[in-house]
Amino acid sequence: MPERVLLIGVYGMELVECGGALAANAAAGGQSFATLMLCRERMRADVSKAADVLGVEVDFLGFRNGYVAVDEEHKRALVRAIRTVRPTIIITQDPEHSLADLDPDRRPAMTLILEALGLASRDFAADDGLEPHAVPTIYYMTPSRPNCVVDIASHWEQKVAAMELLESQMEFSGRHWSEQLTPADLEALVPGFAALDSDLERGRAVHRALDKAVHIYHGIGHHGRYAFAEAYRREGDFHLPTLIR
Incomplete structure (x- = not known):
């Protein structure tokens, strides 16, 4: 069944790591999107090319490496992304995996993502001009304990x-x-x-x-x-x- 699938990624390579599911959804007539927090300028060009191959529409939030925080500015950016795409399915990093991952920013990013998912359907940032969007089905990528493939x-x-x-x-x-x-x-x-x-x-x-x-x-x-x-x-x-x- 075609869906509106949104990947919320921390780094650019996550778009390709989930590329099979995103490409399968696009091929079935769905729409696949990716919102990426951290992606350096050179990497953005590469990721954009990869997104074209997979049939994914990609957006770069431009967060600063090492400075991801669970604050109003970052919450607003993610909530806006969710409300703009209005996905039926969200893919994002696994909370268990990200806790012990030594890539910087993964731990605050995970808390930020979970907060944004909770806030997107509420009256938070009502002045952004976008209607609230109820939390959709969530899948965690590359999980420590998968329950589906x-x-x-x-x-x-x-x-x-x-x-x-x-x-x-x-x-x-x-x-x-x-x-x-x-x-x-x-x-x-x-x-x-x-x-x-x-x-x-x-x-x-x-x-x-x-x-x-x-x-x-x-x-x-x-x-x-x-x-x-x-x-x-x-x-x-x-x-x-x-x-x-």
């Missing part, structure tokens, strides 16, 4: 292509893994790794291997029905008219 096999190549467009992220990943893993481990992970001549290509190659393994694990590797799957945790109970397979 989404079939993304038909959109796997789109997701790979979108990830490879995040060139600044791929360059960072290439440098990081080259420092963290031994040459033997890197060669086992990506045969021919030593012959790759740039951080960009090294990052792309390891991401291809890593992302494929993760999505197969949540698909057929986890006694599932799908070749490739994205894992999510739905907030609250599932309300079903009848039992489903």
